[in-house]
Amino acid sequence: MEDEVLKSGVASGRVQKMTALIVDDNRVNQTIHHRLLQNLGIENQVVGNGKEAIDVHCSGKNFDLILMDLDMPVMNGIEATRKLRAMGIQSTIAGVSSRSLTDNIQEFIEAGLDDFQEKPLTIAKLVSILRKVQNHNN
Amino acid sequence: MENSPMRQQIASMRQSLFDEEILDNHYLQLEQLEDRDNPNFAEEVMTLYCRDSTKIIASLHQILVGANKIRNEVNLMREYVKEENIEKTKSAFQELQIQHDILRAKIEPYFQLLRQVGPIETAQRPK
Numbered sequence: 044m045e046d047e048v049l050k051s052g053v054a055s056g057r058v059q060k061m062t063a064l065i066v067d068d069n070r071v072n073q074t075i076h077h078r079l080l081q082n083l084g085i086e087n088q089v090v091g092n093g094k095e096a097i098d099v100h101c102s103g104k105n106f107d108l109i110l111m112d113l114d115m116p117v118m119n120g121i122e123a124t125r126k127l128r129a130m131g132i133q134s135t136i137a138g139v140s141s142r143s144l145t146d147n148i149q150e151f152i153e154a155g156l157d158d159f160q161e162k163p164l165t166i167a168k169l170v171s172i173l174r175k176v177q178n179h180n181n
Numbered sequence: 182m183e184n185s186p187m188r189q190q191i192a193s194m195r196q197s198l199f200d201e202e203i204l205d206n207h208y209l210q211l212e213q214l215e216d217r218d219n220p221n222f223a224e225e226v227m228t229l230y231c232r233d234s235t236k237i238i239a240s241l242h243q244i245l246v247g248a249n250k251i252r253n254e255v256n257l258m259r260e261y262v263k264e265e266n267i268e269k270t271k272s273a274f275q276e277l278q279i280q281h282d283i284l285r286a287k288i289e290p291y292f293q294l295l296r297q298v299g300p301i302e303t304a305q306r307p308k
Contacts, residue, residue, distance in 0.1 A: 071230045078214045078222060142278070163207050 093123025113140035128155035
């Protein structure tokens with residue numbers, strides 16, 4: 044129900060249109076997260092690792108939300124999150140990983156996350172993240 | 182049209198996939214993401230998943246690179262799967278992830294250094 048409220052809010056202009064960046068090397072996750080966000084009316088872009096996330100920001104783009112995977116080649120989520128924060132990026136960064144909270148993701152959180160959700164992302168988890176984005180923007 | 186024999190067969194097949202626990206509720210989410218613009222979204226994601234996971238499973242058989250501890254953990258996992266011991270399988274999988282991180286953390290700086298100085302000696306097997 045909450046996702047319907049959010050969708051209608053975006054459609055009517057009551058909720059400001061959000062933008063998101065999906066950072067994940069797994070094609071299945073990229074596809075699902077892209078569709079989940081699209082379904083909620085959130086314009087989103089997909090990149091395949093942390094370095095590409097940095098490059099996208101260096102090109103001048105900015106996003107309300109970054110969904111950051113942990114385990115990625117080239118540059119992982121911890122390093123990418125640290126670098127983005129060091130660059131002054133204040134977007135809401137939600138860590139998304141198949142590793143559970145018991146699996147030492149403390150380093151990931153301390154790198155600068157605003158939220159962490161275990162995969163697979165569900166609509167409910169995504170709405171919870173988006174609530175944080177709205178609070179952050181307000 | 183909705184109750185044609187073909188539709189009934191499809192509904193029955195779909196239900197047995199859930200009854201046999203081949204699929205779970207997360208698949209329902211994929212179906213919920215289908216609409217007029219994306220009518221086959223669930224099938225597309227499943228096809229992608231099967232393609233990628235086939236490659237990963239095939240690579241588990243190819244532990245030929247000398248990653249000793251990873252090979253040991255994979256072999257342990259296989260044993261636990263055969264025993265149908267879920268808890269030990271999960272624990273072995275977690276250990277596999279740790280060993281994988283350790284391998285990458287140690288081998289990458291080694292290769293970086295090797296690239297800088299060039300290979301002078303060949304590796305000697307410890308006596």
